[in-house]
Amino acid sequence: MLAGYDTLITTIALFAILAYSFHVVLMAGQLSLGQAGFASLAAYVSTLVVPTEPIAGSLSPVLVGLPVGALVGAAAAFVVGLPVLRLRGVFLAIATIAFGEMVRVVINNAEWTNGALGVRVEKWVTFDFAWIIVAVLAYLFWRLGPSRSGRAFAAVREDELAAGAMGVDVVRTRMASFVASGAIAGVYGVMFAYFFGRITPATFDFALTVDGLITAVLGGYLVFFGPVLGAGFLTLVPEIQKALGLEAGWIHPLVTGTLLLAVVLFLPGGLSTLFSRLRRAPARPGPDYAPLDSLDPLPDPGTPIASVTGLAKSYGAVDAVRGVDLEIRSGEVLGVIGPNGAGKTTLVNMISGLEPPTAGEGQILGVPLGSRPHRFAQAGVSRTFQHSKLFERLTVLDNVLVGTHVVSRSTYLRRLLWLPSARRDERRALALAWAQLERVGLADRAGLRPGALSYGDRRRLEIARALAAHPTLLILDEPAAGMNHVEAAELATLIRGLADDGVTVLFIEHNVKMVLEACTRLVVLDFGEVIAEGEPREVASDPRVIEAYLGTEAEAPEESEHV
Amino acid sequence: MLLQQLANGVFAGSIYALFAIGFTLVFGVLRHLNLAHPAVFTAGAFVGIEVAARTAIPVWILFPVVALFGALAGVLVERIAFRPLRGRDDEHFAGLISSVALGGVVIALLQARYGTEPQSFSADYFPNQLFEFAGVRVTLTQLVTLGLALVLMLGLAWLVSATSLGRSMRAVAENPTAAKVLGVNVGRVTAGTYALSSALGTVAGALLALNLGQAGRDLGASIELVGFAVIILGGLGSLWGAMAAGVVLGIAEALTIHLFDSTWKSMVAFALLFAVLVLRPRGLFGQVKVREV
Numbered sequence: 029m030l031a032g033y034d035t036l037i038t039t040i041a042l043f044a045i046l047a048y049s050f051h052v053v054l055m056a057g058q059l060s061l062g063q064a065g066f067a068s069l070a071a072y073v074s075t076l077v078v079p080t081e082p083i084a085g086s087l088s089p090v091l092v093g094l095p096v097g098a099l100v101g102a103a104a105a106f107v108v109g110l111p112v113l114r115l116r117g118v119f120l121a122i123a124t125i126a127f128g129e130m131v132r133v134v135i136n137n138a139e140w141t142n143g144a145l146g147v148r149v150e151k152w153v154t155f156d157f158a159w160i161i162v163a164v165l166a167y168l169f170w171r172l173g174p175s176r177s178g179r180a181f182a183a184v185r186e187d188e189l190a191a192g193a194m195g196v197d198v199v200r201t202r203m204a205s206f207v208a209s210g211a212i213a214g215v216y217g218v219m220f221a222y223f224f225g226r227i228t229p230a231t232f233d234f235a236l237t238v239d240g241l242i243t244a245v246l247g248g249y250l251v252f253f254g255p256v257l258g259a260g261f262l263t264l265v266p267e268i269q270k271a272l273g274l275e276a277g278w279i280h281p282l283v284t285g286t287l288l289l290a291v292v293l294f295l296p297g298g299l300s301t302l303f304s305r306l307r308r309a310p311a312r313p314g315p316d317y318a319p320l321d322s323l324d325p326l327p328d329p330g331t332p333i334a335s336v337t338g339l340a341k342s343y344g345a346v347d348a349v350r351g352v353d354l355e356i357r358s359g360e361v362l363g364v365i366g367p368n369g370a371g372k373t374t375l376v377n378m379i380s381g382l383e384p385p386t387a388g389e390g391q392i393l394g395v396p397l398g399s400r401p402h403r404f405a406q407a408g409v410s411r412t413f414q415h416s417k418l419f420e421r422l423t424v425l426d427n428v429l430v431g432t433h434v435v436s437r438s439t440y441l442r443r444l445l446w447l448p449s450a451r452r453d454e455r456r457a458l459a460l461a462w463a464q465l466e467r468v469g470l471a472d473r474a475g476l477r478p479g480a481l482s483y484g485d486r487r488r489l490e491i492a493r494a495l496a497a498h499p500t501l502l503i504l505d506e507p508a509a510g511m512n513h514v515e516a517a518e519l520a521t522l523i524r525g526l527a528d529d530g531v532t533v534l535f536i537e538h539n540v541k542m543v544l545e546a547c548t549r550l551v552v553l554d555f556g557e558v559i560a561e562g563e564p565r566e567v568a569s570d571p572r573v574i575e576a577y578l579g580t581e582a583e584a585p586e587e588s589e590h591v
Numbered sequence: 592m593l594l595q596q597l598a599n600g601v602f603a604g605s606i607y608a609l610f611a612i613g614f615t616l617v618f619g620v621l622r623h624l625n626l627a628h629p630a631v632f633t634a635g636a637f638v639g640i641e642v643a644a645r646t647a648i649p650v651w652i653l654f655p656v657v658a659l660f661g662a663l664a665g666v667l668v669e670r671i672a673f674r675p676l677r678g679r680d681d682e683h684f685a686g687l688i689s690s691v692a693l694g695g696v697v698i699a700l701l702q703a704r705y706g707t708e709p710q711s712f713s714a715d716y717f718p719n720q721l722f723e724f725a726g727v728r729v730t731l732t733q734l735v736t737l738g739l740a741l742v743l744m745l746g747l748a749w750l751v752s753a754t755s756l757g758r759s760m761r762a763v764a765e766n767p768t769a770a771k772v773l774g775v776n777v778g779r780v781t782a783g784t785y786a787l788s789s790a791l792g793t794v795a796g797a798l799l800a801l802n803l804g805q806a807g808r809d810l811g812a813s814i815e816l817v818g819f820a821v822i823i824l825g826g827l828g829s830l831w832g833a834m835a836a837g838v839v840l841g842i843a844e845a846l847t848i849h850l851f852d853s854t855w856k857s858m859v860a861f862a863l864l865f866a867v868l869v870l871r872p873r874g875l876f877g878q879v880k881v882r883e884v
Contacts, residue, residue, distance in 0.1 A: 059684065059687070111869040112868075112869065114869075114872075115868060115869075115872060117683065118618075118624045118683075118687070118827070119823075119827075119868060119872055121687075122819045122823055122864065122868065123864070123865060123868040123869070125816065125819065126816075126819075126820070126861040126862075126864045126865040126868070127861075127865060129816060129857065129861045130858060130861045130862060130865065133854070133855065133857055133858045133861070134858075136854060137854050137855060234812075234815075234816060235812075238691060241688075241691075242688070242691070242692075245688050276703070277702060277707065278699045278700070278702035278703040279699075280699075281695050281696075281698060281699035281702070282695075282696060282699035282700065282703070284695060285692045285693065285694075285695030285696035285699060286692075286696055288688065288689075288691075288692035288695070289671070289672070289689055289692040289693055289696065292676075292685050292688045292689040292692060293675050293676070293685075293689060296679065296681060296685065420680045421680065
């Protein structure tokens, strides 16, 4: 029945495999376009290394070639990734394109590859075998989506800085997606060779890269079956055209281009979002989960948890922070105030690892200053940002689930095997996330995207996400900015409640009334230096503080303007 | 012989530069990488050939006509592929894809109108005069190419630095929101930037076709990757950098052909590109900014 369509069906499968090699990097937000190079290396190495006759009587060369190809692709990606992954966006794209083209030129000119003539092999790939490979890939991605690693990919894609602050090792996650992409591209190269029976340097050119990218984007990289959908769609367009009796050669590229344009403009998530819009609203896990019991206890009140001395940061000739000494003890609510440009955000950026200090030393929860952000997060530092950095294409609940990264274990491999313990761990993370949503009063909006929330709710969501990490030290950068009086008062209550639970809070705020209500100790910065420190009321009446921060009038303004 | 190769490199490089400054202009002002640029470049070549065949207008009228077409095409590219994406979370990524898609549509339309065969200038359209300076042979076409490229690049540099449109462009490049607040018509500057970029691109396409005598649908694709190399080497967004890098790359390619053979020609561009990206992402001529955030 399928006899006449063998090639067509296998072509769809091959394109889907190619598209998966783009899917995996796009999932993590990396525009990497070196797949043609990885596929080429893998195809050449495996066809030349693997014997042409079945091994041990029955093992066909493609079965041996696939792992070889995957390995070559992954290894090449790792080696290329080391220097290249420092780049981002179009720079990464262009560097990886350059790599692919260099591979093509070298293979074209080398002796061992038979130059432009290419290599001939037997055809071993049948359409059912090709689809088994696609099914395996689809399964891998299906299980990845709602796992801890899958959420880490999504977090890195949406906002690298926030992902790092939530404890995701951004460098490792990007490399993992890059190497996986190389491995899948390698599989594609080998499959291609053993299906079409011939490879030449021109097989793996820039046009192939564009095709793979288009397929992955058209299908959609937010849903696991996107590549299959994209491959099916793009392969069937010329068939439908033929069936309709439209022979002109230009119709196919015209239709493909128009279709792609329409999808990008009107269906940002790709074709697959058409099929995944019917998802149920997330449900609260049953009452049988008491997640908070299983968390490590916070340090006793009064224990020193952080101390820094001589902390400084300069940007070129501008000294943002100069010689700050600070000690933080468990259980306190430390307020940091100061005029705009006083260095408050720079200070907390250094304390949470987002920026390395230019000078000074110290440790935060045992992590030396200057370490990468995820180390601080793993040690128990969690934070929000002055300009909210939410994962915009994840739901409210998924945003908070990313927050549980540092207090949960990796579940991906166990999910592949359907181990019950993976399910338990995911349920636990879910219960933790729900608890935080309820704590800040957002439980009824769990299924929305952050873009649909009000400004105040977005700030609350950031706090819930930070709390989901079960932090020892919670850093809030102007949490009340943009909130009205009622919301700010609620926030002050929430912060005091956190302190009662043993969480240490460091917060930057312009709303002086709120600072005085919520904090137990106050630090005032001006021009990057600490000008006063101590009991809030006393500090607020210090003439130097009044002059530097509140202006010359003694009355503290009820609502300080936020710029 | 070497001198001849160097001269050829300079001529090729001037076309690379002309192609690349259109690319880099849009990126510099608007942070868009317009991947429809190669297709517009190809369209410029085809339109140039058709207009020359139909009207037999002289070459100095042909290029302004092509530029006018290019300006129009540029405005359309912005309207179709970039404007609808403004303000979206994935604006930059989506812009890459939508411009690739639009480029594909443009090439398909060219195929619909001109078929699959390459189009040629008629042999007597432009005198193929030969000059010789110190043993280096140069055609009139090459001289016109170099001259026109120089005039256009200097003209663009003047426009950006000394006119009110250029001032607005620089303001938008620095900070679009602030420019808007200060009364710059950002929509018009955007359209103007695309018009300029595409006008330069189409003229570059027609010039390359004039040098080759003909143009195929893959004319733009053949120069696209070199264009990437040029804009990166020059420092993405830098006009002077792209001009210098275009010529440098043309000469480097010519030297590679001279020292090895032509199959290694494109290796230079990519090896240079790769090395620069890894070692000095701001480009050879790009300046280090103190802080971007």
